[in-house]
Amino acid sequence: MLDRFGREIEYIRVSVTDRCNLRCTYCMPEEGVPPVPHAEILTFDEIERFCRIAAGLGISRIKLTGGEPLVRRGLPVLIGKLKRIPGVKQVTLTTNGTLLKEQIGSLTAAGLDAVNISLDTLDEERYRQVTRGGILDHVLEGLDAALAYPGLPVKINCVPLEDGTEEDLLRLAGLAEDRPVDVRFIEMMPIGSGKESAGKSGKDIREMLERRFGQPEPYEKPLGNGPAEYVQFAGFQGRIGFISAISHKFCRTCNRLRLTAEGLLKPCLQYGDGADIKALIRGGGTDAQIEDAVSQSVLSKPACHRFGETDAGRSRRPEDGAANDGGTDSPGFEERGMSRIGG
């Protein structure tokens, strides 16, 4: 599917739950967020139906996310269902890794194609603080368990916090030296609790890594679903990636939609609007009506996000010009936290 700006939309992030067993400071408030009632969350059959229709329109890669996707029981069943959909080339997962060791066998048996593990520090105490109670060893065991499957691509996603130490981030990057794993540094986005958190820029991280590991080679081959820029340091088994959504907008190459656990189809991370797929499915909507909602969503993708702009609250779509600027009927910015959107 092509959108109004000629971008090919072929990737979707599907959140399977709003629940999480951690409370990362930049993602969720300490007390958590009021859980969406179970009855309001899409069932596996509903997700499968939606993905089958979306795949018919050209969506070929699906990332399962959350909340924490591994707290939803029976995830391998969903992976199996999605893998059997004609046109779906890849089903991957992003997880905090704490429950991965126990589940990686059944996930890969169901056909999981790759896994991303979120890990922001290698310091046990700091991990406990940042996640408000997480146990670092559980994640490292999950990482090693995933790496025991030689054909399974594994990536680490790190959101470097402003007050993190250089030594800690260098050790984290060093995981790519010792192991066949790509380590990506993601800039903090002002969504949910992220509005009150400060991260480090991709540029600062890169300079820090170059001071320690020398000048890297650019790595041009595509890796994964998205906008990361990769480099290869000499002697490293894995690559280092940078996802710099704030300092280097990559909206021109945006290829994605998002489906929340409640069934809202979001054209862009920053804006709160979307198509109510759950209402369509539960209201007896036909496949053609759902197809239409997906196509409309693609056509309503804005040119770019406006994170970091001082007047960003005024206009939904800068390219639409003054007519839409600040109108009270303009759909507003996203108020849900990242755990409800799926990252």
Ligand code: SAM
């Ligand atoms: N619980 C899973 C996990 O942590 O991987 C999946 C959901 S989580 C919302 C997906 C990703 O979003 C994680 O890598 C997390 O670090 C990232 N994330 C959460 N809040 C963020 C923010 N404000 N800015 C940038 N990334 C954020």
Ligand code: SF4
């Ligand atoms: Fe949970 Fe992932 Fe958010 Fe951390 S980043 S609180 S693990 S959803």
